[in-house]
Amino acid sequence: MSSPYSLVFIGGGNMAEALLGGIISGLPDAGHASIGVVETIPARREYLSVMFPGITVMSELTDPVEAVVIAVKPNDVETACRSVSQQLVGPQRLLSIAAGITISQLEQWVGASAKVIRSMPNTPALVGQGAAGLSGGTTASADDVSWALDLLGKVGIAVEVPEAKLDAVTGLSGSGPAYVFLVAEAMIEAGVLVGLPRDTAEKLAKQTLLGAATLLVQSGTDAAILRANVTSPGGTTAAGLRALEQHGVRAAFMDAVSAATNRAHELAAG
Numbered sequence: 001m002s003s004p005y006s007l008v009f010i011g012g013g014n015m016a017e018a019l020l021g022g023i024i025s026g027l028p029d030a031g032h033a034s035i036g037v038v039e040t041i042p043a044r045r046e047y048l049s050v051m052f053p054g055i056t057v058m059s060e061l062t063d064p065v066e067a068v069v070i071a072v073k074p075n076d077v078e079t080a081c082r083s084v085s086q087q088l089v090g091p092q093r094l095l096s097i098a099a100g101i102t103i104s105q106l107e108q109w110v111g112a113s114a115k116v117i118r119s120m121p122n123t124p125a126l127v128g129q130g131a132a133g134l135s136g137g138t139t140a141s142a143d144d145v146s147w148a149l150d151l152l153g154k155v156g157i158a159v160e161v162p163e164a165k166l167d168a169v170t171g172l173s174g175s176g177p178a179y180v181f182l183v184a185e186a187m188i189e190a191g192v193l194v195g196l197p198r199d200t201a202e203k204l205a206k207q208t209l210l211g212a213a214t215l216l217v218q219s220g221t222d223a224a225i226l227r228a229n230v231t232s233p234g235g236t237t238a239a240g241l242r243a244l245e246q247h248g249v250r251a252a253f254m255d256a257v258s259a260a261t262n263r264a265h266e267l268a269a270g
Helices: 014-024 029-034 042-051 074-084 103-110 123-127 142-153 163-174 176-193 198-219 223-229 236-246 249-269
Strands: 007-010 035-038 056-058 065-070 088-096 115-120 130-136 156-160
Touching: 007 014, 007 074, 014 035, 014 042, 014 123, 014 142, 029 035, 042 056, 065 074, 074 088, 074 103, 088 103, 088 142, 103 115, 115 142, 115 163, 123 130, 130 142, 130 163, 142 156, 163 176, 163 249, 176 198, 176 249, 198 223, 236 249
Parallel strands: 007 035, 007 065, 035 056, 065 088, 088 115, 130 156
Antiparallel strands: 115 130
């Protein structure tokens, strides 16, 4: 190439696809040629080529690149980092979205000159509503961190935290969608239990979760105040909340986040 890629994704899975969609939506067509994806599975390469015409989808990286996103499984991260270390030029930025791989590992594998940022995104990024935490490495500047915040912000929100807090991000927002899906399952089953047709219960439960989350975000009001606002003394909501508290739902969520955080610690420690 006469000029390097501005950005290449190493790995073309669902999270990479989500980020790609967010990035290219704000670029003119001419800018798509500066973005690439390295994907080893032929069928996936074909799919990405159809989904994102104009970007380069390849089986390996052989040209220079200014920034890379490592989006492979944790067991493949070392190989991916070593494979791109010789191709990094210019800003030499590397953003990893692989769970459990530390900044020190990434810096060791990619080389001292690279500006490493480690991140923990979550699956709602697939619909542009992700939540991610990130930490800059030892040579990453404020500009490098801002670049990563902007990139991840194209599919939701991103916040900077110390690396020591990334396991807590994993426990809360990384694993959090699964907690919400479990709540959705339970609400749907409860609707059926009290006599609603399943399709009606599903529609109402999904919209209730969406509406409540949207109100929470857009109103800027504390969750406890919003809860109190819909809880009339002696009313139906008060009865439902009393049952939830009796069954320890609040404590269960606290335990879930703590357990997921501790497991993230264990995985990072090997």
